[in-house]
Amino acid sequence: MSEFPFGFGMPDPNDPDKKKDPNAQGGPENPFDQLGQMLSQLGQMLSQTGSSAGPVNYDLAKQIAVQKLAGQVGFAPSTSGTxxxxxxxxxxxxxxxxxTLxxxxxxxxxxxxxxxVEHTLPTWQRLCDPVARRMSGAWVDALPDEARQQAGPLLAMVGQMGGxxxxxxxxxxxAQLASEVLTSTDIGLPLGPANTAALVPANIEEFTKGLERPSSEVMVFLAAREAAHQRLFAHVPWLRQRLLATVEEFANGIKVDTTALQELASQVDPANPETIEKAMQSGMLEPQATPEQKAALARLETLLALVEGWVDIVVGEAVxxxxxxxxxxxxxxxxxxxxGGPAEQTFATLVGLELRPRKLRAAAALWRLVTDQHGIETRDGLWGHPDLMPTADDLDDPMDFAERLGTKSDVDDMIAKLEQTPDATDKGDNSDKDDDKS
Structure with missing residues (x-):
């Protein structure tokens, strides 16, 4: 193993460039001087990519997305809006x-x-910031004391490069998502502004090709899905925050491999921007999965599946x-x-979650069974408190879950008891605040 961490080793005495250096002192070069030289060379390039106060350079993100979408054909707003x-x-x-919602x-x-892109970027910021902030902090924490002391103010530039x-x-x-999504809730998350049903007519028109269905029929069907999502997100007050808080739980479990900086140093040529772009796309900045992360992602996956399954059943009954x-x-x-469309791939890239279709179908089957056996009031009443929601085990055995449910009044009684428990109703809404205090 090298004496120097993160890929900075002793200089090669046979390096002809070193032999020609008249300023060479003959002793081993401090590896952290090499770090400083590399980061200094990056400075000018980084200053041209936009500023960002957080762990993600959202100016750059928006710039890239807009540039990639520039060549797409738009639509007539008045006609499509109507x-x-x-x-x-x-x-x-x-x-x-x-x-009943x-x-x-x-x-x-x-x-x-x-x-x-413009209207969903604020929500993407809330989803991505916890992950990026945790990874950025983990990089600094992974540095030995000597490295932190010698790097000093250069750590800010490391953070800028991470952003x-x-x-x-x-x-x-x-950019990829924007060219294919059909509505603001196409991936099951409340990405757009609250209480706003938004459709993307240009993408819907492309989606309709080859379906052999009238475009008006496809538009109404997708509008029903969008409206059903909005009913959930508007009238289940804990749902939006629970989704975001679970992403934050995932971020808190991130562990970063200390070899990431070594790979960064070996793969990036500061004089060649293409190597930086290649490094960004290589996945070397991705964190290692931990048991804590896997548990949080399982909870998030289950909740998203329950949302999609409910929408599928309700829209099916309506149309x-x-x-x-x-x-x-x-x-x-x-x-x-x-x-494995763009939604799943993008969310897996940004957050680490992959939506498994098996759970989506299982959730729809569970909501169908509950509706048939107990009616829509009992089914929708389960959204009244997060502790009443089906679990991942319930998705595997929906019959057992349906048999455990009683009448609408039984569900109301369970909600009342849960609300009497201290802090029970704040569990989903304030979990992220508790994380901040820890």
């Missing part, structure tokens, strides 16, 4: 009889792919008898998710 308004209005009327969207919007790496990764991922191609559209979207 179609979206009409589709959402019709979908809301169809949803009213099949769920009232309409959640007070605003409807027709977005271009660029609009999608640029995350920003580049995020920008490319957002199946009204849209001739509803069943085919439902299956098309399931296969789109199962094929």
């Amino acid at each position: 179609a979206v308004d009409d589709a959402v209005h019709l979908a809301e009327m169809w949803l009213d009889p099949v769920t 009232p309409a959640g969207a007070t605003v409807t919007r027709a977005w271009t792919p660029r609009d999608w 640029m790496a995350f920003g580049s990764q995020l920008g490319n991922a957002l 199946t008898d009204r849209l001739p191609g509803a069943d085919a559209l439902r299956e098309t979207l399931r296969r789109r998710r199962a094929s």
Whole structure:
């Protein structure tokens, strides 16, 4: 093993460049001087990529995403906006009889792919910051005391380079997503502004090609899915924060391999920006998975599956008898998710989560069973408290879960008891605050 950590070893005495150096003193060069030289050379390039006060360079992310989307054809806002308004209005009327949750969207919007980037970036910031901040801090913590003392103010530049790496990764991922997502909730998360039902007509038009269904039918079906998501996110107050808090739990479990800096030093040529871009795309900055992370991701995966399964069942009840191609559209979207589309790949890249289609289908089967045996009031009442929600084990045995449920009044009694428990109702909303205090 090298005497010097992170890839900085003794200089080669046979190096002809060193022999020609008239200033060479003959002794071994301090490895941290090499670190300083490398980071100094990076300074000018980093200063041209935009500023960012946090662990991710969001200026760079937005710049990359917008540039990649620049060549895409837009649409006529007035025509598409009217179609979206009409589709959402019709979908809301169809949803009213099949769920106890009232309409959640007070605003409807027709977005271009660029609009999608701009309006979802604040939520991506909340999702990515905990992961990036934890990784950035872990890099510093992984440095030995000697390295931290000698690097000193240069650590800020290391953080800036990390922010640029995350920003580049995020920008490319957002551009890919923006060119294919159909609605603001297409990946099951509340990415857009609250109470806003947003569809992306340009992408929906592309999605409709080859489906052999009228474009108006596809628009209404997707509007129903968007409206159903908005009902959940608007009227289940703990849901949005629980999703974000679980991402933060994942971030708190991050462990960084101390060889990351060694790989960084060996793969990056400060004089060649292409090597930096290649390093960013190589995955060398990704953290190691830990048991704590896997547990948090399992909880997040289960909750997202429950959201998607509920939407699938509710929308199916609302539109199946009204849209001739509803069943085919439902299956098309399931296969789109199962094929490992851009949503799953992007979320796996940014957060480390992969949505498994098996759980999505299992969640839909569970909600179907609960609806058939107990009715929509009992089914929707389970969203009243996070502790009433089905678990991953329940998804594997939905019949047992359905048999344990009682009537609507039994669910109400369980919620009342849970709310009487000290801090029980704040468990989902304040878990991230508790993490900050620890």
